[in-house]
Amino acid sequence: MEWGSRVLLVNIGPKKTGVGNYASLLLNYAKLQYDVLNISLFGRGYPDDFPRSKNGKTFFFGQKTDNFFKNYIIQYFLLNKREFFKFLDSIGERYDCILLDQQDLAMMANIFHSRFNCDIYITVHDMGHFKYAPFHPFKFFLIKNFKALKSENIKAIICDSINTAHELAEKYPDISNKIRVVELSVDQNRYAIRDKKEARKRLNLPLDKILALSVGKDGYVKNVRNFINSIRYIKNDNVTFVRVGKLISSKKDFELLPNSQKERIVVAEDVSDDVLPLYYNAADIFVFPSLKEGFGLELLEAHLSGNIVITTDRPPMNDLVIPGASMLIKNPDDPEEIAGLIDTACEKYDIMQKELMNALSAYKNRFSVERFVKETEDILRGDH
DSSP: OTTTTTEEEEEOOOSSSSSHHHHHHHHHSSSSSSEEHHHHHOSOOOOSSSSSSSSEEEEOOOOOOOOOOHHHHHTTTTTTTHHHHHHHHHHHOOOEEEEEOOOOGGGGOOOOOOHSSSSEEEOOOOOOOOTTTTTTTHHHHHHHHHHHHTTTTOOOOOOHHHHHHHHHHHGGGGGEEEEEEEEEOOTTTEEEEEOHHHHHHHHHHOOOEEEEEESSSSTTTHHHHHHHGGTTOOOOOEEEEESSSOOOOTTTHHHTTTTTHHTEEEEEEOOTTTTHHHEEEEEEEEEEESSOOOHHHHHHHHHHHHHHHEEEESTTGGGSSSSGEEESSTTTTOHEEEEEEEEEEHHHHHHHHHHHHHHHHHHHHHHHHHHHHHHHHHHHTOOH
C-alpha cells in the first residue's frame, strides 16, 4: 500500500477514553488518508462525543436503544449484521485497508472484508481482567472476539504493549504470527511541563500543599479505593489528595473516612479534555495503583507533565516509568504501603525530580507521536 492510500479507521472509543485517544492521534497526525467510522457499540451514542477525521470523512453508527443488555445480545450474536452491512454499503467509498481500533470489533472483521474487499487490521489494547468477576457477561463477549482474531481476513494484530502481546500469544498461539507491537503515545502538545503555581491558581487548588493526583476511571481494576484509603496512613500532614474523575467503586470508602481526612481530598468529577492537563501540571506526585493494564496512558501523561510516579510493580506499568523518577507498589491492595511510598516520595522529591528532568528527553522520544504513527502505518503499508 502506497502513501496517499485511503484507510477506514473504525473507532468505538469516545474522546475521553484510551481508545478514543488512539483514534485521535492517527486522525490528527497520520500520513495516510483516513476516514473514520465511529460506532457506539452498546448505546445510541452521540456523534459529537467521538473523534472526527481531520482531512477525510466522518461516519457514525449508533444503536436504536440505550438498553445495554439488549445491545449486548445484538452484538454477541451479530443480530444486526444485515442492517450494519446495509449501512456500510451506504458509505459508498473504496479503501485500501480497514483498521479496527479495538478488540471488541473482531467479530465484525468479516463483515468489513465482505463489504470493502481489502485487508483488515485490528488493535488489541488489553486482555481484560475478571479476577473478581469471573462470570461477568463482557468476559464472554471478549473471548468470542479473541477467537474471531483467527479470521484469515485479519492480516495483522497490533498490540499496545509487549505484555499484552505475550498474553495474547500465550492464550491463542495459533494467531501469534500475526501479532505486532506498537507502544502507545499521547499528544505531547497537550501533556507538557507548565508553571505549577499558575495551574493551581487556575484550578483553585492549594498553593502550599504537596498534591498527590489520581486520574482515570474508578472501576475495581484501577484500584482507586486503595489510593483513597491510603490517606488514613499518610504521615506527612502537608499532603493533599486530588482525585480527577467520579468516585464509583471507591465512593463508599471515601464516605467512611473521618471528616478530617475527607477534607484532605479534592474530588473533581467533570473535567474536560482541555482542563485535564492542568491537573497534572498542578500535581507533584501521580499515584496509579492499577491491578492490571493493557498499557496505562496516564503514566505517560504524568511523567511528560513533570510528575514523579507511584505505580504497581507489574507489566506494563513498571516498564512505562522512569526508574529514578518513580516508585513501585509491591502489593496494590495494601493502602498502608501506598501511603508509605507517598511519604517517601515527598522526602526524596527533589532528587526524583532531577532524575525525571535528566531522562525526559529520551522518554519523549520513546513515546513520541511520530514514532507511534510511523510504526502503525508501516504495518498498514505491509512494511513490518
